[in-house]
Amino acid sequence: MPIEIPxxxxxxxxxxxxxxxxxxxxxxxSVVTVGGEKALPFMHFEAETPYRPAxxxxxxxxxxxxxxxxxxEAWGDAMNDPAKWARAAEAxxxxxxxxxxSMTAVDGxxxxxxxxxxxxxxxxxxxxxxxxxxxxxxxxxxxxxxxxVAEATKGERLVLGICEDKNYRTIVATAMANGxxxxxxxxxxxxxxxxLNILISDMGLPLDRVLMDPTTGAxxxxxxxxxxxxERLRMAALQGDAMTQLxxxxxxxxxxxxxxxxxxxxxxxxxxxxxxxxGINWETMxxxxxxxxxxxxxxxxxxxxxxxxxxxxxxxxxxx
Amino acid sequence: xxLSGIQIYKLLPQTNCKECxxxxxxxxxxKLAAKQVxxxxxxxxxxxxxxxxxxxxxPPMRLVxxxxxxxxxxxGNEVVLFRHEKTxxxxxxxxxxxxxxxxxQAKVEPAEKFAVSYVGMDLTVDGFAVEATGDPxxxxxxxxxxxxxxxxxxxxxxxxxxxxxAGLAVLNGETPLICGADANNWEAMADLAKANTxxxxxxxxxxxxxxxxxxxxxxxxxxxxLTEKIKGKGVEDLVIDPATKNLSRLLxxxxxxxxxxxxxxxxxxxxxxxxxxxxxxxxxxxxxxxGGFIVLDEFKxxxxxxxxxxxxxxxxxxxxxxxxxxxxxxINNPKPESPVLVTTNFSITYFSVANEVESSGLPAWxxxxxxEGMSVLTAWAAGKFDAERIAKAVKTFNVADKVSKKRVxxxxxxxxxxxxxxAELTEWEIKVGPREAxxxxxxxxxxxx
Numbered sequence: 001m002p003i004e005i006p007x008x009x010x011x012x013x014x015x016x017x018x019x020x021x022x023x024x025x026x027x028x029x030s031v032v033t034v035g036g037e038k039a040l041p042f043m044h045f046e047a048e049t050p051y052r053p054a055x056x057x058x059x060x061x062x063x064x065x066x067x068x069x070x071x072x073e074a075w076g077d078a079m080n081d082p083a084k085w086a087r088a089a090e091a092x093x094x095x096x097x098x099x100x101x102s103m104t105a106v107d108g109x110x111x112x113x114x115x116x117x118x119x120x121x122x123x124x125x126x127x128x129x130x131x132x133x134x135x136x137x138x139x140x141x142x143x144x145x146x147x148x149v150a151e152a153t154k155g156e157r158l159v160l161g162i163c164e165d166k167n168y169r170t171i172v173a174t175a176m177a178n179g180x181x182x183x184x185x186x187x188x189x190x191x192x193x194x195x196l197n198i199l200i201s202d203m204g205l206p207l208d209r210v211l212m213d214p215t216t217g218a219x220x221x222x223x224x225x226x227x228x229x230x231e232r233l234r235m236a237a238l239q240g241d242a243m244t245q246l247x248x249x250x251x252x253x254x255x256x257x258x259x260x261x262x263x264x265x266x267x268x269x270x271x272x273x274x275x276x277x278x279g280i281n282w283e284t285m286x287x288x289x290x291x292x293x294x295x296x297x298x299x300x301x302x303x304x305x306x307x308x309x310x311x312x313x314x315x316x317x318x319x320x
Numbered sequence: 321x322x323l324s325g326i327q328i329y330k331l332l333p334q335t336n337c338k339e340c341x342x343x344x345x346x347x348x349x350x351k352l353a354a355k356q357v358x359x360x361x362x363x364x365x366x367x368x369x370x371x372x373x374x375x376x377x378x379p380p381m382r383l384v385x386x387x388x389x390x391x392x393x394x395x396g397n398e399v400v401l402f403r404h405e406k407t408x409x410x411x412x413x414x415x416x417x418x419x420x421x422x423x424x425q426a427k428v429e430p431a432e433k434f435a436v437s438y439v440g441m442d443l444t445v446d447g448f449a450v451e452a453t454g455d456p457x458x459x460x461x462x463x464x465x466x467x468x469x470x471x472x473x474x475x476x477x478x479x480x481x482x483x484x485x486a487g488l489a490v491l492n493g494e495t496p497l498i499c500g501a502d503a504n505n506w507e508a509m510a511d512l513a514k515a516n517t518x519x520x521x522x523x524x525x526x527x528x529x530x531x532x533x534x535x536x537x538x539x540x541x542x543x544x545x546l547t548e549k550i551k552g553k554g555v556e557d558l559v560i561d562p563a564t565k566n567l568s569r570l571l572x573x574x575x576x577x578x579x580x581x582x583x584x585x586x587x588x589x590x591x592x593x594x595x596x597x598x599x600x601x602x603x604x605x606x607x608x609x610x611g612g613f614i615v616l617d618e619f620k621x622x623x624x625x626x627x628x629x630x631x632x633x634x635x636x637x638x639x640x641x642x643x644x645x646x647x648x649x650x651i652n653n654p655k656p657e658s659p660v661l662v663t664t665n666f667s668i669t670y671f672s673v674a675n676e677v678e679s680s681g682l683p684a685w686x687x688x689x690x691x692e693g694m695s696v697l698t699a700w701a702a703g704k705f706d707a708e709r710i711a712k713a714v715k716t717f718n719v720a721d722k723v724s725k726k727r728v729x730x731x732x733x734x735x736x737x738x739x740x741x742x743a744e745l746t747e748w749e750i751k752v753g754p755r756e757a758x759x760x761x762x763x764x765x766x767x768x769x
Contacts, residue, residue: 002541003544003580003586003589005540005579006584040575043575044572187697188698189701192701219626219633220438221668221672222633223630223633223634224633224638227633227634228403231402232404235402258756258758261625261626264758271437271621271625272436272621272625273620273621273625274620274622277622278621278622278625278626281600281623282626284600284601284604285600285604285627285630288604288608289604289605289608289630292609293608312601315567315568316567316568316571317568320568320569320571320572
């Protein structure tokens with residue numbers, strides 16, 4: 001019997017945002033465009049999905065002290081040098097790189113602007129991929145590091161983060177002055193996300209230079225909040241609410257690899273299974289769940305997760 | 321189709337007798353349409369109207385129950401497309417597949433014994449699927465071997481009705497899921513589902529046969545045709561299988577079926593969805609997006625554990641975060657000089673902190689503050705975890721009577737509260753701990769000892 005498939009007709013759409021630039025000061029050899037959705041994720045029978053979700057790999061400006069063993073085994077020596085690490089990430093299939101600046105230098109002294117700028121330039125020199133630069137996550141230090149980085153890379157269309165309610169003025173101002181983008185982070189709440197986007201927009205940064213980071217918990221640690229907040233944000237965007245029509249980025253790798261399940265291999269229950277594969281499953285299952293609730297950029301840490309998530313995205317992008 | 325209030329009104333006596341508790345029949349009809357009252361509140365409705373209204377009131381998505389000795393799993397009966405609209409109710413079943421020519425014991429035993437603790441709950445697999453390779457005797461032997469190891473509900477897989485009949489005969493008194501019917505064998509399979517016990521389903525069972533039946537076809541139309549035919553034979557506990565392992569096709573199919581069932585009340589596809597998953601990403605998608613029964617090719621703890629956790633997460637009621645009772649918890653037999661660690665009563669937060677401290681072996685008092693079941697950051701942002709509430713918890717739970725050293729440790733994420741808390745708890749030393757629970761033991765050893 002003929003069955004008519006109900007199709008959602010949405011009045012709104014997500015903004016299209018391009019990361020990285022290859023002219024006017026930009027030196028990238030590839031750029032990444034995300035967004036533009038006119039329907040819920042991968043509903044190809046309703047509307048074309050113009051751009052596939054992108055996979056970023058997170059690296060750091062120096063070898064991190066607290067990353068899980070499966071990660072240091074996967075990246076090996078490359079972790080000692082951000083340029084080498086970026087090249088390894090490119091080889092592992094990254095569409096773009098997220099460079100997180102450390103809170104401190106190896107000797108425990110606070111990270112400096114000189115070091116941050118040098119690391120960012122080294123990565124930009126090593127690979128042609130677009131770059132996201134995150135501060136250590138302390139509003140004051142983020143400002144102190146990110147402003148010089150933004151000034152030293154004028155025109156590259158970097159994404160600067162973490163841009164949150166405490167420091168958005170500084171980050172947005174330097175992004176505006178230097179031709180960059182920002183990643184606006186709020187704590188798993190639709191209204192907080194909207195509010196920050198309004199504040200950023202009020203400063204005059206066009207919204208096609210803003211990514212929205214609604215944050216998430218990893219699997220087992222609040223993923224259901226991230227999942228539902230992202231579904232609600234995306235539905236609000238499609239319903240026409242301009243302040244939610246931004247592509248979403250989620251730092252899945254960072255959330256995953258700080259969970260005990262991914263981070264710890266000894267003294268855990270046997271029922272947890274094999275450590276490395278468990279960590280990768282933790283990361284890829286979190287990723288697939290959030291891609292299907294609206295993530296446009298997923299930031300991962302393990303190269304094997306990147307491979308599997310990219311394959312899944314390729315499958316999902318083919319109209320069924 | 322679901323009836324509108326006006327359509328329902330036309331089936332009511334229209335006498336406005338008020339005996340239902342509403343002022344008019346129309347008001348009652350509107351409540352009925354909104355599913356807020358029961359039709360039985362009307363003493364005068366005709367039998368013909370009753371039948372018509374019952375049909376329209378049946379759940380848009382069939383609840384399918386599998387039973388075995390002491391076990392039961394219910395799947396289906398979902399009412400929303402997105403969990404934030406209400407909640408997802410019946411968690412998809414997770415089954416491990418074994419072929420009848422494999423070493424049954426080697427594969428089933430570890431899966432049967434598997435139990436993993438997550439926020440105080442023991443998670444396990446729901447059952448097993450036995451796949452026939454052709455010979456009925458081998459199928460029977462495999463099911464018997466499995467039943468010596470596990471009593472969990474079963475899925476039986478064979479397209480050959482003779483083989484299936486032999487397998488079903490072993491499971492007398494149970495309600496397994498049989499897999500399954502296609503365009504060629506549906507009549508024989510429907511007969512089996514109906515007549516698994518001698519004599520067929522008990523009278524007036526409303527279509528509940530003795531086995532639920534998987535119906536397989538590669539399009540929604542073909543599935544609808546088949547389910548209608550099978551329903552015509554009196555079998556209504558059906559599960560539909562789109563016969564695909566492709567992520568995109570499965571996502572599209574599952575979304576379309578859920579919409580047809582819930583938004584258009586298309587009963588011919590209002591059934592749980594069968595997913596055969598050969599990898600963890602496909603299985604995870606099926607948990608998040610509308611899978612009903614998920615059969616895994618392999619049993620690997622490192623895959624099953626996260627999958628069960630994902631299922632637990634997605635199927636929590638968004639209106640009711642899982643909470644623990646606020647109070648002062650003792651970890652590793654704390655002494656009066658042990659530190660007081662503060663956290664919220666969101667279960668995941670509580671268990672993250674409690675597990676870390678517990679496994680470190682360090683003694684501590686854990687002060688669980690009533691933050692309305694929210695995590696530290698979320699509760700803080702919502703104004704449910706502030707200095708006032710923490711100070712109140714310190715007083716309510718008489719913490720001062722238990723400790724000799726008046727010292728509380730705040731989660732690092734709310735370092736900003738330390739000043740206000742000093743003002744609230746003037747005799748206490750306020751310390752700021754790490755942001756993440758995982759860093760607590762190191763912090764404890766460095767700062768608190």
